[in-house]
Amino acid sequence: MLLRQVTKELKNFFPRKRSNDSVQRQHEIFHLKQRLEEFNIQFPNLAYQPSGVETQTLMEISKTVAENNELLNQLSLEKELAVEQLLASRISASPQILEDHHNFIVAMAYILSGPYPCLREYISSSTI
Template sequence: METFDEDPYVLLHKARAGDRHAREEFTRRFTPFVLRVASESVGRYVALGQDDESSIALMAFNEAIDQYDPGQETNFLTFAETVIKRRLIDYLRRETRRRQREFLISPEKTEEGYPDSFPVSLQERQAVEIFNRQQEASERKEEIALFKKRLEEFGISLPDLARSSPRHKSARRRAMEAARILAEEDSLRESFLRHKMLPLKELEIRTRFSRKTLERHRRYIIAIALIYVDEFPYLKEYLKETDSTVERG
């Protein structure tokens, strides 16, 4: 079937329906876009067929084709960019851990075989610690940028979120509970992500919190739910700390 002159979003629809040729053509057309996103994510030029990051990014692009919901207001390329960046962050995090292990435990063959480890100097340990802190800071910065973009899809800015966050522990506890239920229950989560708004009626029934309470803390509930739903490991860790603090209070 000829696909070369077709509209890209016709190709996307066909690709999602299982048309292998349409998927190949759609991916081919947007390979420059994929490589640009990959290069921006890792901070250097990524070449097709030469860098592992290009393969990771193309697999993520195909994952985005399968996961994209045309009913959402989000543009496909915006959605694909988010998926690509997340997969590259996961990949870089794994590579960082692997390199650290190789750096600290580097087998060197002797007459007796391969030793389990070798002595590491204080300077080498400090170098690893500095690298680890720098890598974590970079990952946190990238995660905040992705979170900010995700919030904007729901009409929320970080300053909006800061201004509307509950001040009292009891209010935070209720809002976090509502967000957790919203993220964990399939029907609520699907409605939330599709319409980009809280399913207030259903959420009111599930949580038994008043509609007024849910509306008052709408931005905060949305933000916490997105952290639960999406892959934001550092923000999730922050949530755990906040949750334990609220419980102790």
């Protein structure tokens, strides 16, 4: 149900794009959904809306993971965030924040680093 809602919102966000773009977004959402299922993450679990400051912190953490091949590899192989490595890489967040927002960070890291240009465009325009 949430997948349909997200797809509908994405369609509304890009109303003048060709229908080919709509198919691309749907494909990206389906692929991301499959990827997140490896972590037992469902889209409804991502519906939480953090405060503005918290969102910026979580996006910075997600970008750090997405830009660090070692962290991404560990995430893919071990199916968990490398909390100690994140904290060592000068992340200004507590271990509790990393634990509480694990699903959000994983999802954003994969969107930012994966083959999801439509979703990245949506994320970047909605976090400005």
